[in-house]
Amino acid sequence: MSLDPDLAKLAVDHGLSLGADYVEARLHHILEVGCLLRNSSPEPTILVDSNGLGIRARYKGALAFGASNTLSTQSVKELVEEVVKRAKASTGLVGEPIEFSGEEMGRGSWSAEEKERLEDIGVQTMLKHLRELDDVIKDGFHGVSFTNRLLMIETSVEEKFYVNSDGAELRSRVPRLSISSFINASYNGKNYAITIPAGYSSIGESGGWEVVKRLDPYTFFREEGSNLAKAVKSERKPPSEPVDVVLGPDVVGLVAHESSGHPAEADRILGREAAQAGESYLKKDSLGLKVGSSEAYVSDDPTIPHSMGFYLYDEEGVKARKRRLIEAGVIKEYLHNRATANVFSTKSNAASRSVAYNREPIIRMANTYVEPGDYSFEEMLEGIKLGVYIKSFMEWNIDDVRFNQRYVGLEAYLIERGKLKEGVKAPILEVTTPKFWSSLDARGKDIQFRAASCGKGDPMQGAPVWTGGPHIRLRNIRLGAR
Amino acid sequence: MDLEPIASEVLGELVKLGAEDASVIAAQSFERMVRFSNNTISVTKSIKDVVVFAYAALNKRRIMGSTSNPSQNALKEFARRLIESCKILDASTEYAPLPKGPFTYPTHTNYDPKIESCEEGVLEEYVKQIIDQAIKAGGERTAGALTAEASRISIATTGGIRQSDRSTRILLNQRVFVGDASGHGLACSTRLNTFNPLAAAEEAAEYAKKAVNRGPWSEGVYDLILSPTVAADLIQHVGEAASAFAVESGISFLVGRVNEEVACDLLTLVDHGVADGAVNTRIFDDEGVATRDNVIIERGILRTYLHNSSTAKRFNASTTGSAGIIDPHPWNLEVYPGRYSPDEMIKEVKEGFLITNNWYTRFQNLRTGDYSTLPRDATFYIKDGEVKYCVAGLRISDSLPRQLKSISAISKERRWIYWWEVTTPTLAPYLLVKQVNVTKAVG
Numbered sequence: 001m002s003l004d005p006d007l008a009k010l011a012v013d014h015g016l017s018l019g020a021d022y023v024e025a026r027l028h029h030i031l032e033v034g035c036l037l038r039n040s041s042p043e044p045t046i047l048v049d050s051n052g053l054g055i056r057a058r059y060k061g062a063l064a065f066g067a068s069n070t071l072s073t074q075s076v077k078e079l080v081e082e083v084v085k086r087a088k089a090s091t092g093l094v095g096e097p098i099e100f101s102g103e104e105m106g107r108g109s110w111s112a113e114e115k116e117r118l119e120d121i122g123v124q125t126m127l128k129h130l131r132e133l134d135d136v137i138k139d140g141f142h143g144v145s146f147t148n149r150l151l152m153i154e155t156s157v158e159e160k161f162y163v164n165s166d167g168a169e170l171r172s173r174v175p176r177l178s179i180s181s182f183i184n185a186s187y188n189g190k191n192y193a194i195t196i197p198a199g200y201s202s203i204g205e206s207g208g209w210e211v212v213k214r215l216d217p218y219t220f221f222r223e224e225g226s227n228l229a230k231a232v233k234s235e236r237k238p239p240s241e242p243v244d245v246v247l248g249p250d251v252v253g254l255v256a257h258e259s260s261g262h263p264a265e266a267d268r269i270l271g272r273e274a275a276q277a278g279e280s281y282l283k284k285d286s287l288g289l290k291v292g293s294s295e296a297y298v299s300d301d302p303t304i305p306h307s308m309g310f311y312l313y314d315e316e317g318v319k320a321r322k323r324r325l326i327e328a329g330v331i332k333e334y335l336h337n338r339a340t341a342n343v344f345s346t347k348s349n350a351a352s353r354s355v356a357y358n359r360e361p362i363i364r365m366a367n368t369y370v371e372p373g374d375y376s377f378e379e380m381l382e383g384i385k386l387g388v389y390i391k392s393f394m395e396w397n398i399d400d401v402r403f404n405q406r407y408v409g410l411e412a413y414l415i416e417r418g419k420l421k422e423g424v425k426a427p428i429l430e431v432t433t434p435k436f437w438s439s440l441d442a443r444g445k446d447i448q449f450r451a452a453s454c455g456k457g458d459p460m461q462g463a464p465v466w467t468g469g470p471h472i473r474l475r476n477i478r479l480g481a482r
Numbered sequence: 483m484d485l486e487p488i489a490s491e492v493l494g495e496l497v498k499l500g501a502e503d504a505s506v507i508a509a510q511s512f513e514r515m516v517r518f519s520n521n522t523i524s525v526t527k528s529i530k531d532v533v534v535f536a537y538a539a540l541n542k543r544r545i546m547g548s549t550s551n552p553s554q555n556a557l558k559e560f561a562r563r564l565i566e567s568c569k570i571l572d573a574s575t576e577y578a579p580l581p582k583g584p585f586t587y588p589t590h591t592n593y594d595p596k597i598e599s600c601e602e603g604v605l606e607e608y609v610k611q612i613i614d615q616a617i618k619a620g621g622e623r624t625a626g627a628l629t630a631e632a633s634r635i636s637i638a639t640t641g642g643i644r645q646s647d648r649s650t651r652i653l654l655n656q657r658v659f660v661g662d663a664s665g666h667g668l669a670c671s672t673r674l675n676t677f678n679p680l681a682a683a684e685e686a687a688e689y690a691k692k693a694v695n696r697g698p699w700s701e702g703v704y705d706l707i708l709s710p711t712v713a714a715d716l717i718q719h720v721g722e723a724a725s726a727f728a729v730e731s732g733i734s735f736l737v738g739r740v741n742e743e744v745a746c747d748l749l750t751l752v753d754h755g756v757a758d759g760a761v762n763t764r765i766f767d768d769e770g771v772a773t774r775d776n777v778i779i780e781r782g783i784l785r786t787y788l789h790n791s792s793t794a795k796r797f798n799a800s801t802t803g804s805a806g807i808i809d810p811h812p813w814n815l816e817v818y819p820g821r822y823s824p825d826e827m828i829k830e831v832k833e834g835f836l837i838t839n840n841w842y843t844r845f846q847n848l849r850t851g852d853y854s855t856l857p858r859d860a861t862f863y864i865k866d867g868e869v870k871y872c873v874a875g876l877r878i879s880d881s882l883p884r885q886l887k888s889i890s891a892i893s894k895e896r897r898w899i900y901w902w903e904v905t906t907p908t909l910a911p912y913l914l915v916k917q918v919n920v921t922k923a924v925g
Contacts, residue, residue, distance in 0.1 A: 047547035148732030184732025435925025
């Protein structure tokens with residue numbers, strides 16, 4: 001797909017000529033392919049071609065966003081005129097004028113590493129892999145039948161051309177591939193709807209078709225299918241007294257995302273998302289606040305190679321870098337775009353993302369994770385007289401200030417005298433954010449990521465992200481049971 | 483943009499390239515939004531989209547796609563790519579031909595030219611009034627979004643269908659704060675003259691003021707009164723579970739329950755393609771079949787799943803006009819009214835809570851309906867039939883099928899609910915649900 005840079009530049013020039021003091025234009029093209037296999041039979045393959053122009057204009061401190069997929073010179077000019085008019089119409093109700101922090105603007109091209117272009121892969125190849133994956137799990141495991149199976153492989157190629165009136169000019173390309181599934185597991189007349197991987201997530205990376213080889217989905221689905229089949233047979237309730245809890249990377253990554261990443265989004269802190277995704281327990285002056293133990297280290301890094309949330313420049317032309325959100329239990333950094341950075345008298349750390357041409361760029365996470373420590377898994381279990389290992393989850397939620405959260409285990413085991421014992425059914429970790437991070441006393445050497453879609457914004461934007469971390473240990477936690 | 487020729491031309495191209503069966507929808511939407519927070523406008527948005535959706539089948543191979551490039555050459559290329567990809571797919575045993583028309587389509591009045599043509603400044607002025615009303619009613623700060631959207635849609639199918647429609651909607655989602663206490667207000671309508679955003683702003687402010695006075699509570703089992711907003715959130719999941727695709731994928735708690743009791747006999751749940759004030763009005767589904775009223779649950783008995791022609795074939799049933807080519811789904815849900823007022827429902831509660839808003843409903847097991855959700859904004863503790871004070875930090879942890887059977891009262895009053903968290907518009911009442919498990923976080 002050729003993105004016509006002249007159209008984007010025309011939009012910027014036209015906006016400035018109408019009196020706007022800042023204009024940006026983003027040509028944004030996404031080509032998606034989705035293959036579905038339900039109970040070994042293909043559902044219709046889905047091809048989605050999304051292409052259009054998104055622009056933002058600022059006039060006397062008022063910000064307006066507009067988008068269209070009719071890409072003629074005339075329609076682009078009309079769109080710019082509409083956006084500038086709307087910015088002008090809202091100036092009377094803007095409080096503090098929106099200003100942007102001064103940043104060095106990126107110029108040039110960037111892309112995710114890619115060896116085999118996804119556009120060259122036929123849908124029959126994708127379906128063939130799905131069939132082989134289905135063959136791996138269709139007979140079930142350990143006497144548990146996988147009676148209903150919905151397997152999905154999704155690819156996308158995202159290309160953008162971005163230009164703004166502050167001097168940024170960037171072209172980019174990020175291909176992505178992910179695999180997910182819904183399974184109905186039946187055992188002894190009971191049914192359990194699970195997903196592989198657990199937690200309604202995916203295995204996925206940025207990159208070309210070589211991602212399939214890197215992911216090795218056959219081994220993964222065989223092992224995960226076997227483990228989850230055992231898990232649904234578990235009947236033992238978790239201990240009712242406070243115990244030590246070891247969490248697997250799937251759970252750890254989700255907690256990092258939900259209770260550290262989201263509350264660090266500066267737009268939430270300032271109240272901009274109050275009526276939708278909510279606000280934050282963190283306030284404008286919470287930098288330096290101690291929320292956890294000295295073992296709590298959480299970061300977000302868009303620049304991790306092969307990651308789902310990979311980017312080198314954000315949607316405002318700012319160069320991406322790792323952001324350390326929690327350091328030794330202390331709130332270290334918020335996620336900023338140029339507008340919030342200006343309010344906080346700091347610099348943007350390139351957290352502005354948009355998932356499509358018709359979506360406003362807003363502050364988003366990329367790849368949020370607990371940083372690894374120096375424990376082996378066995379060392380973590382040592383000394384635990386009685387505890388629970390929660391390896392994966394299904395149900396989770398968190399309140400709208402990111403303080404009160406819950407994660408319900410799927411694959412989970414009892415720990416007795418430092419050893420893993422029988423499976424535990426649906427242990428519930430329902431805990432406040434400071435309690436969680438303060439109870440953390442050990443981090444594993446390992447690190448593992450899952451692909452997920454993070455929801456935020458209005459209209460809603462599902463952004464591709466990674467969540468991850470090592471195994472971690474929490475001390476003295478009371479678990480709930482269903 | 484004239485959508486009818488676009489749909490017809492793409493259909494013609496697909497047939498020319500070999501499609502035996504095809505359905506093409508051309509859809510145009512113009513969405514204008516004003517978002518506000520801290521009593522000021524944070525951003526305005528104007529989004530104009532033209533999208534073409536197509537489904538094609540040949541030799542029992544099926545493919546679907548969409549493109550947002552409506553130029554003639556791009557649409558030809560789109561059709562070519564669909565058919566080329568379709569030819570190399572595997573044949574599906576699930577194939578069912580598209581339904582043949584003609585159908586008699588319902589009519590509606592859910593279109594208002596004033597919404598479609600509202601000039602810049604109109605929504606901004608509304609927002610000014612909404613913010614002023616929230617402050618006048620005692621709120622300290624407010625945030626939300628006001629959205630006006632106009633949609634036009636045309637369909638052409640190899641079943642002989644050529645049909646067009648248009649609709650509009652205007653939506654307010656608002657939150658009002660007093661200190662860290664908050665209340666939520668919603669308004670949605672398909673016509674300006676029935677849109678009442680100021681009432682929503684006032685209600686949100688009233689809730690926020692009442693939510694300041696907080697008291698203690700303990701984990702346990704309580705009777706809950708769910709506001710229409712909360713009821714709609716849970717009922718939309720019932721609608722999703724009624725999809726035949728969810729049923730055959732094993733991710734529905736309604737598997738194998740047709741003609742069985744799945745709820746208390748007070749509950750009747752209907753899905754409408756067209757209903758007065760329904761903000762997701764559709765007169766035809768994605769296969770061109772006329773939408774209709776489907777009684778999903780009749781006085782507690784599950785009467786039907788929602789079908790497209792493919793799922794109908796597999797279930798030995800008839801399409802219900804609910805396509806989704808892959809996944810049939812509800813359009814606009816309605817819970818039939820009961821005979822209670824909200825005050826009478828409160829009097830029925832010995833100990834429990836009134837939940838005015840919620841979010842983040844997630845399932846541990848979609849097949850059994852075990853889930854939890856978080857109340858947000860104003861939640862009130864009720865003791866001996868009286869609202870005592872506001873509470874914070876609770877979570878509903880229960881099973882949706884159990885709750886459906888434990889509804890003991892339904893209100894006369896109902897509201898259309900559609901917002902960020904409720905994406906299937908639902909005409910919902912207050913529900914009194916008995917013996918619900920409520921939990922609290924440790925820490």
